[in-house]
Amino acid sequence: MEPQKIKRRRLTAGLDENIALLKEIFGQDTTIKIRVFENQKNPRVRCCIVFVDGMINNVLINEHIIEPIMLNKFLHKTDHLLTDLREKVLFTNDIFPLREIDAMMSELLSGNTLLLADGFSEVLVLSTRGWSIRSISEPAAEKVLQGPREGFTEALIINLSLLRRKICSPDLQYEFMTVGRQSGTKIALAYIKGIANERIVKEMKRRLKRVDIDSILDTNYIEEIIKDAPNSPFKTTGSTERPDIVAAKLFEGRVAVLVDGTPVVLTAPFFFIEYFQSNDDYYSNFYVGTFGRWLRILGFCMTLSLPAVYLALVTFHQDLLPTRFLLNLSEARLGLPFPTLFEMILLILVFELIREGGSKVPANFGQTLSIVGGLVLGQAAVEAKLVSIPVVIIIAFTGVTGLMIPQLKSPIIFMRLAWLILASVLGFPGFMLGVIALLIHLSSLKTFGIPYTSSLSKTFAEECQDTFIRSPWRRMLVRPSYISPYNHTRQVPQEKSQGNVKEKAEAKER
Amino acid sequence: MKSYAMPFPEAEKSSPGRLFRRLTAVLILISIPAVFSGCAEVKEINDMAILSGMSVDVDASGRWEITAEVVNKTADASPEETRRVIRSNGSTLGDALENLNFQDSRQIYFSHAKTLVLSRYLAETQGVGPVADYVMRNYKTRLSMDLLVSDLPDASAVADLSSSSSGLIYYDLEELVKTDRQYGACSPTKVYQAVNLLKESGADLTIPLISQRDDRACLAGTAVFSGDRMTGSLDQDETLYLQLLQDHLENAHLVLPEENMTFQVMDADASFRPVVSGGKPALNVDLKLSCTLSQAGRTVTREDTETLSEKLSQLVRSRCSALITKAQLWDADIFGFGKSMGGLTYDFSALPVTVNCEINLKLGEVHR
Numbered sequence A: 001m002e003p004q005k006i007k008r009r010r011l012t013a014g015l016d017e018n019i020a021l022l023k024e025i026f027g028q029d030t031t032i033k034i035r036v037f038e039n040q041k042n043p044r045v046r047c048c049i050v051f052v053d054g055m056i057n058n059v060l061i062n063e064h065i066i067e068p069i070m071l072n073k074f075l076h077k078t079d080h081l082l083t084d085l086r087e088k089v090l091f092t093n094d095i096f097p098l099r100e101i102d103a104m105m106s107e108l109l110s111g112n113t114l115l116l117a118d119g120f121s122e123v124l125v126l127s128t129r130g131w132s133i134r135s136i137s138e139p140a141a142e143k144v145l146q147g148p149r150e151g152f153t154e155a156l157i158i159n160l161s162l163l164r165r166k167i168c169s170p171d172l173q174y175e176f177m178t179v180g181r182q183s184g185t186k187i188a189l190a191y192i193k194g195i196a197n198e199r200i201v202k203e204m205k206r207r208l209k210r211v212d213i214d215s216i217l218d219t220n221y222i223e224e225i226i227k228d229a230p231n232s233p234f235k236t237t238g239s240t241e242r243p244d245i246v247a248a249k250l251f252e253g254r255v256a257v258l259v260d261g262t263p264v265v266l267t268a269p270f271f272f273i274e275y276f277q278s279n280d281d282y283y284s285n286f287y288v289g290t291f292g293r294w295l296r297i298l299g300f301c302m303t304l305s306l307p308a309v310y311l312a313l314v315t316f317h318q319d320l321l322p323t324r325f326l327l328n329l330s331e332a333r334l335g336l337p338f339p340t341l342f343e344m345i346l347l348i349l350v351f352e353l354i355r356e357g358g359s360k361v362p363a364n365f366g367q368t369l370s371i372v373g374g375l376v377l378g379q380a381a382v383e384a385k386l387v388s389i390p391v392v393i394i395i396a397f398t399g400v401t402g403l404m405i406p407q408l409k410s411p412i413i414f415m416r417l418a419w420l421i422l423a424s425v426l427g428f429p430g431f432m433l434g435v436i437a438l439l440i441h442l443s444s445l446k447t448f449g450i451p452y453t454s455s456l457s458k459t460f461a462e463e464c465q466d467t468f469i470r471s472p473w474r475r476m477l478v479r480p481s482y483i484s485p486y487n488h489t490r491q492v493p494q495e496k497s498q499g500n501v502k503e504k505a506e507a508k509e510r
Numbered sequence B: 001m002k003s004y005a006m007p008f009p010e011a012e013k014s015s016p017g018r019l020f021r022r023l024t025a026v027l028i029l030i031s032i033p034a035v036f037s038g039c040a041e042v043k044e045i046n047d048m049a050i051l052s053g054m055s056v057d058v059d060a061s062g063r064w065e066i067t068a069e070v071v072n073k074t075a076d077a078s079p080e081e082t083r084r085v086i087r088s089n090g091s092t093l094g095d096a097l098e099n100l101n102f103q104d105s106r107q108i109y110f111s112h113a114k115t116l117v118l119s120r121y122l123a124e125t126q127g128v129g130p131v132a133d134y135v136m137r138n139y140k141t142r143l144s145m146d147l148l149v150s151d152l153p154d155a156s157a158v159a160d161l162s163s164s165s166s167g168l169i170y171y172d173l174e175e176l177v178k179t180d181r182q183y184g185a186c187s188p189t190k191v192y193q194a195v196n197l198l199k200e201s202g203a204d205l206t207i208p209l210i211s212q213r214d215d216r217a218c219l220a221g222t223a224v225f226s227g228d229r230m231t232g233s234l235d236q237d238e239t240l241y242l243q244l245l246q247d248h249l250e251n252a253h254l255v256l257p258e259e260n261m262t263f264q265v266m267d268a269d270a271s272f273r274p275v276v277s278g279g280k281p282a283l284n285v286d287l288k289l290s291c292t293l294s295q296a297g298r299t300v301t302r303e304d305t306e307t308l309s310e311k312l313s314q315l316v317r318s319r320c321s322a323l324i325t326k327a328q329l330w331d332a333d334i335f336g337f338g339k340s341m342g343g344l345t346y347d348f349s350a351l352p353v354t355v356n357c358e359i360n361l362k363l364g365e366v367h368r
Helices: A003-008 A015-026 A058-071 A081-089 A101-109 A156-166 A198-209 A219-226 A243-251 A272-276 A279-283 A286-315 A323-332 A340-360 A363-383 A389-402 A406-426 A428-444 A501-509 B016-035 B093-103 B120-125 B129-137 B155-160 B169-181 B191-199 B236-245 B304-330
Strands: A032-038 A046-052 A095-098 A113-117 A123-126 A172-179 A185-192 A238-240 A255-259 A265-268 B048-058 B064-071 B083-090 B107-109 B115-119 B146-150 B206-213 B216-226 B229-234 B253-256 B261-277 B280-295 B353-362
Touching (some): A015 A046, A032 A058, A046 A058, A046 A101, A058 A113, A081 A095, A081 A113, A095 A101, A101 A123, A156 A172, A156 A185, A156 A255, A172 A198, A185 A198, A198 A219, A219 A238, A219 A255, A219 A265, A243 A265, A243 A279, A279 A286, A286 A340, A286 A389, A286 A428, A323 A389, A323 B048, A340 A406, A363 A389, A406 A428, B048 B120, B048 B155, B048 B169, B064 B093, B064 B155, B083 B093, B083 B155, B093 B107, B093 B129, B115 B120, B115 B155, B115 B169, B120 B229, B146 B155, B146 B169, B155 B169, B169 B206, B169 B216, B216 B236, B216 B304, B229 B236, B229 B304, B236 B261, B253 B304, B304 B353
Parallel strands (some): B048 B107, B146 B206, B280 B353
Antiparallel strands (some): A032 A046, A095 A123, A113 A123, A238 A265, A255 A265, B048 B064, B253 B261
């Protein structure tokens, strides 16, 4: 039955008519179960439960719904039968009445059970969800050496509980919405009242309400629709599968969007520096954290620049190369048929093909694929004089450094190629044009009204403590003011435990 | 708060202004390769004949001859096969260098040429000026090439010498100059330094002199120039004292043959003090050396310190004075006296020069 027609229909007081309507709505779908039963003592009390097979807890239905109604000796068919059932008979933790057909369908298809009674045109919705869900495990793409190993699952309710465990505060607010005309996907907007920027919360609600699409199967659907710069390869909303990361971002004043059916959670706003921040930085010593961050930044710069710089040096600016290196390059390129640009593009393409193939291949074949891809293809291509060894090394290094930050995959692929082509046309000036274009683009981006490079342009030490370095926790006293302008203080300054004059004096007196 | 999110259903609105902007952007992108010359400047390394260095000769009729060494490296090449010698000539230096391009199927690449060798005849007749001028004007050649003067019959004979390490004689010469400089055996001069000295007043040019020992190149001293013409040469011993007077001496050694002793120079300092003596300008050269005894031919005691210091000082003073006299005969102020004379008017060849030398000698392990 068409959705518009469903909306126009109404339940009647007759149970059989209502059952006929439901059968008409669901057609031949055999997963929709309709169970009619009546009270043993008073057969006039006829009820029917409707549920989706495989989505409900069978024990709950049998023992807490059917059994109490069938065996209750005091049930009578009165005007307040539904109220009696709700308040005195049924053993479920959540029951509420509904009249609208489309709302009933939504509840039914999300795992709840509908209880219809003869003589009533409204139903009771019973919380009976019991489908199988994936166990909580560490996300494969966000592993840490040290720290929590929980990850979100596909069930929204589980994810909300995981977040609630991290933030045991009544200020943690959840606001629920439904998006997706056909999918009816439930989403939850989470933020900490008093810390989150009210404007960002309001803006996020506005954008989510404007999402008008038939289905939402992943947060990426929402992300692409609500992002500030749809054509930019850079994200303006963050995504993660880890509850600890979401909690940390909420504590900084951000908002989070959790979507039912996917473990990926969106956070906003999202700044450029966040690409280089990892939760590993916060779970280990600040020296290690800072060094790790620098490595990621260096890796990012190298994966973008190395092919273009090499190409510019080798084809335009050979004067800048050390003589011995130039001679070795010259020797390595003897007999090669293709220009350097073609070699590099070919190898980049091969690397991306191997990477893409490797991400889909079963684990059993992974090792084989890496051996074939790395050793055989690379070695064979060099010996067949298709490519030169320096280019193989450059592209291999470029590829490996590109894997350091998976979230930057799409901008890296795009920019690396663009810079390579610019360098092939104009040499170093072309490469610099590419760098300038990137800087201009990043500077012009905004995320929920806040400049994308906010954290990089601040000059106050307090605002820069979690950008290029990860300051010790005792120094991170304030939240970034550009995210959370209201509740700025994160912690009270701690006195040093060593060399404290007052403590020493007290110890001496004792 | 202004929102920058594009509402989903309204994203595809088009307008004449937007279309015009897009067309403009595409036109600009297409015109970049056409307007900029970048694409035309692309050179693949394997399409270039890398020049390691060259020798310049001129014959009595004024015809210029260039002998150059081109790198020809392959993985399995022997040292002799890693290079190829090409020659060209022309009525001018520029003509000869341009004709060099016809001697190899690949494009000659000058930017990594390290050494430029001039023949003695060229240095004495035409001088360094024309060569340095060409290198300055030509964007392909580097000003950081080492200048050398060949003491062989022709500068082109250098290209036929054997290489000791890299297989490329001109790169070997660069390494030779770099290494020997550390021991005071030569005073290296690059093209840009030669140009600066020729342009300025107060100092004259010197260029290392190379010769042949067995079939390999070796340094044979220093060529002395007055202006841009070569007027004489110094041997290796004189070159060491030249380095001392130019305040460039690093790790040299001094020998007292009568004592059978060798001294290592740890530190050397030279300064010039112009004086007016009897109404005429004169110059005092003050040398300060810190030396240690590196080899003793006999038993030494602490009492020998003063004696040996005096003898060493006498040696340095006499050698420096002889060198200065020689330079004055050639009228070549190769020490840079002119820069210290200030505004005084003087004739270098008749300038009274007094050399003072102070030796700080450490004998090290001594016998009591």
